[in-house]
Amino acid sequence: MHPIDGLPALREVIVKYGFQAKKTLGQNFLFDLNLTQKIAQIAGLTAEDTAIEIGPGPGGLTRALLKTNAHKVFAIEIDPRAINVLEELKQIENQRLVIIQGDALSINVAEITSAPRKIIANLPYNIATPLLLMWLKQADLFKSMTLMFQKEVAERIVAQPKSKNYGRLSVMCQAQAVCKRMFDLPPSAFTPPPKVTSSVVHFVPRTPTIPPKFYQALEIVTKFAFGQRRKMLRSSLKGLNIDINALLEKAQIDSSQRAEELSLQNFLKLAEIYQSFSPNHFL
Numbered sequence: 001m002h003p004i005d006g007l008p009a010l011r012e013v014i015v016k017y018g019f020q021a022k023k024t025l026g027q028n029f030l031f032d033l034n035l036t037q038k039i040a041q042i043a044g045l046t047a048e049d050t051a052i053e054i055g056p057g058p059g060g061l062t063r064a065l066l067k068t069n070a071h072k073v074f075a076i077e078i079d080p081r082a083i084n085v086l087e088e089l090k091q092i093e094n095q096r097l098v099i100i101q102g103d104a105l106s107i108n109v110a111e112i113t114s115a116p117r118k119i120i121a122n123l124p125y126n127i128a129t130p131l132l133l134m135w136l137k138q139a140d141l142f143k144s145m146t147l148m149f150q151k152e153v154a155e156r157i158v159a160q161p162k163s164k165n166y167g168r169l170s171v172m173c174q175a176q177a178v179c180k181r182m183f184d185l186p187p188s189a190f191t192p193p194p195k196v197t198s199s200v201v202h203f204v205p206r207t208p209t210i211p212p213k214f215y216q217a218l219e220i221v222t223k224f225a226f227g228q229r230r231k232m233l234r235s236s237l238k239g240l241n242i243d244i245n246a247l248l249e250k251a252q253i254d255s256s257q258r259a260e261e262l263s264l265q266n267f268l269k270l271a272e273i274y275q276s277f278s279p280n281h282f283l
């Protein structure tokens with residue numbers, strides 16, 4: 001038996017420490033260790049990997065991560081109450097578990113961990129998309145990301161052209177990583193239950209990922225294209241302040257098409273040409 005299996009059940013732990021879930025911190029806990037193990041397994045952690053968990057809370061997913069071969073587990077948590085709760089886990093895994101109290105949005109994980117890195121998290125929903133966009137910008141730092149989102153967000157991440165969920169988030173995510181929706185969890189899997197169904201998405205960054213300036217160009221092009229998604233590209237892209245007809249012609253895209261009809265390759269081409277049309281913008 002692994003020493004972690006001898007720890008008290010998570011439900012007992014939160015009672016013992018009076019760790020009431022706070023809505024403002026997006027605290028919806030997973031107590032079912034079969035589920036946390038299932039998430040950890042998707043990450044496929046090996047003895048070389050550093051696991052980075054955002055928001056360990058009472059530590060259900062952290063327990064599962066520590067039961068893998070990962071050589072270190074970094075757990076970043078904003079709520080000081082959780083740090084006490086994780087103490088018993090820390091006593092068993094003092095060498096491998098590093099607990100950091102802080103705001104994940106302002107922590108550059110590359111500075112505090114070594115590669116190869118894998119992020120695994122049941123994310124607080126209020127900051128899940130900003131965290132994802134921050135990591136996508138530097139996707140080459142990560143071997144994979146295994147992240148829980150609201151199902152609606154997961155659907156947008158993996159959406160394909162000509163579907164209602166296809167948008168800027170789909171293009172930005174798929175440009176940087178192969179994204180796969182792995183499984184859904186009903187509200188009842190969490191304590192307290194959220195209002196919506198959740199989904200785990202697995203991201204494997206492309207090799208190579210796209211360079212920062214190109215990524216920036218893609219952000220701008222998708223912002224305008226999807227900002228007015230019902231309009232034809234010849235008018236939705238006007239805000240780019242360049243010769244739109246020349247841009248679309250060079251990219252071999254019909255100017256009467258709408259953003260939701262364009263493939264990932266179309267967007268990459270548009271960003272490439274846009275960058276070459278306004279090089280000063282990307283110095």
Ligand code: SAM
Pocket residue numbers: 025026027028029030031054055056057058059060061062076077078079082102103104105122123124125127
């Ligand atoms: N991992 C635990 C589980 O699966 O049961 C808890 C997941 S809960 C959905 C989200 C966790 O993220 C909470 O523990 C919350 O306190 C933490 N959190 C919220 N905002 C955060 C932030 N800005 N930085 C780090 N952690 C944060």
